[in-house]
Amino acid sequence: MRSYSTHSEDQTIALGKQLAAGLRGVVLLIGNLGAGKTALSKGILTGLGVATPEEVTSPTFTLIHDYGSAFHIDLYRLETAKEVAALGLEDLFDRDVVALIEWGERFPQLMPQQHTEIRIQGSGEDRRFEVREVGGAGRNRTDE
Ligand SMILES: Nc1ncnc2c1ncn2[C@@H]1O[C@H](COP(=O)(O)OP(=O)(O)O)[C@@H](O)[C@H]1O
Numbered sequence: 001m002r003s004y005s006t007h008s009e010d011q012t013i014a015l016g017k018q019l020a021a022g023l024r025g026v027v028l029l030i031g032n033l034g035a036g037k038t039a040l041s042k043g044i045l046t047g048l049g050v051a052t053p054e055e056v057t058s059p060t061f062t063l064i065h066d067y068g069s070a071f072h073i074d075l076y077r078l079e080t081a082k083e084v085a086a087l088g089l090e091d092l093f094d095r096d097v098v099a100l101i102e103w104g105e106r107f108p109q110l111m112p113q114q115h116t117e118i119r120i121q122g123s124g125e126d127r128r129f130e131v132r133e134v135g136g137a138g139r140n141r142t143d144e
């Protein structure tokens with residue numbers, strides 16, 4: 001597990017840029033409303049070279065933003081697994097793209113077993129980010 005701290009939205013965007021190169025596949029962004037999930041996504045998508053921070057807006061109402069080799073998804077407004085299943089995310093999960101997902105942890109059965117988790121906590125302007133790989137190679141979770 002790696003952890004990082006930021007003290008402003010700009011620092012969070014800078015952190016996202018820094019983390020981008022090390023990310024692949026599904027990345028669950030986990031934290032309360034206003035934690036900084038979208039701010040970090042601005043940095044990650046910028047670091048991946050698919051957008052600028054100004055171009056990245058929250059997919060809260062649009063659900064999925066397609067940046068070509070990366071996707072930014074927000075499941076906040078969806079309530080049932082059936083609604084999420086209807087989005088057809090599996091097709092995305094099978095492709096070699098980065099999928100940043102806000103509120104994906106609410107539907108664990110629909111998320112791929114292997115993913116990266118970024119947990120965000122904090123108060124005021126201070127935010128702490130914990131990055132960990134889940135279900136990765138080298139670990140056999142089928143026995144768990
Ligand atoms: N260190 C920080 N990192 C990110 N956002 C911060 C930070 N400090 C304050 N903020 C504010 O918190 C809010 C984060 O919003 P957003 O990224 O949309 O959150 P989320 O997507 O988790 O709901 C913004 O209004 C931002 O200005």
Ligand SMILES: [Mg+2]
Binds near residue numbers: 038
């Ligand atoms: Mg958000």
